[in-house]
Amino acid sequence: MANGNSAEARRLYQERHRDRQVPHHNLFQLIHQRLWENVMSQFGAEVMFTDEASFSRDEGNHQQQFSVNVWAGIVGDHLIGPHFLPNRLNGADYRQFLEEVLPELLEDVPLQVRENMYFMHDGAPAHFSLVARQYLDDEYQDRWIGRGGPHPWPPRSPELNCLDFFFWGHLKTLVYATPVENVDQLRERIVASCDIIRNTPEIFLRVRQSMRRRIAACIEANGGHFQHLI
Template structure:
């Protein structure tokens, strides 16, 4: 390139045409590259600088370099590629290429329920109680109705980090979030529900659900299962209402697991139910498979998602 630049009396456009004529089979840079190469040679006596324009050294991705990148990521998996590149005095792109070649992908952290030190004993106590009943009655889990509620955003998935409002001054724009609460349960190998609850669930509303709706949802469950069935729900405020606890004690006797129940449900323990462990993630992956267009669209997707799961070959309690 520099010889062509000199042969054309430092005419960059003419040098570019000359290179195209002499080497038609090659890929060629634009004419400005000839000027850059000449200036770099004049200033540094080198055709290539040791540093990028950003001040980051050019990197040859040797075996040693790749091993160091992988070792840094293995030592601290939450390291960003920018941090690794900065510490190694290399480019972010070089680090990305190494990780991509090794088929490594960045995964976001999952938000989970925090557990305190005081939660350990109640969780162990409940698990021991459960194991004792399973030992005494191997099919015990088939007679527990595990229940839970989950929220679905009516506006689909909204990413505040990728959404913004252009304005001369901060308009303090807000994005109102609307939720659809959905109840579901699992007993034996039966998936119960879904049932749509109001956004604000109160004790009286929940009691009407237990008295009037739940028996209808359980109609397809064999009678012998319903007669021996235990009821479980979590520690939501509506579940702890006095009238709700009175009803459960009357309806199930000692066979209910809850905050204030005959069997104490430990706090912050969603991982102990199959709904949190399996169901909701699967349902939401089906509901949000494509962008949600409206509130009615969201509601219309929930029941079909449950039907798909019901038709799959699942054994919910395994």
């Protein structure tokens, strides 16, 4: 009700508890900050952010060209995947992935996290397909975020998805540290580099901290451009 305004919170407290001594407004500021930190930490820990990215032969003039389409997810301290999807992903392929592959990828995630987490994806055409949305409605009910879902995901907002602002860039730096000669080697590099990332101490804690700063900046900018505030 006070919307983070400590003076308003103090006034409401005095209005409702006339027989009590009213705490200093600094206490209300502290309470608001602790609540905000708790909400943000839970948000970063309970949402599984997902995305796909294309990896091709490293820069240069090569006669043989190849590419792979990589899916990955992050929830809490867990990197999910990678998994290789068709280069031209359609709704049926994506539905099959959600229904048959994703549950296996999530087996190492604690049951409590799986039961409480929200699934997030962007508004790509395959994600928006009716068959994909029907599955997400059945499996996650109101606990999924995306176009056409119970919680819309803002379009063109890579600064709020940790795979966009952190993971893909870091992964590509590792994958392309030396030239890639063929598609099998590319796949092997991606898998090995993901293992390096998932085994880096506290890396996902730092990602969540960055996410909290970004969300706070987005709110401060009233949903507008906020990169200059990060």
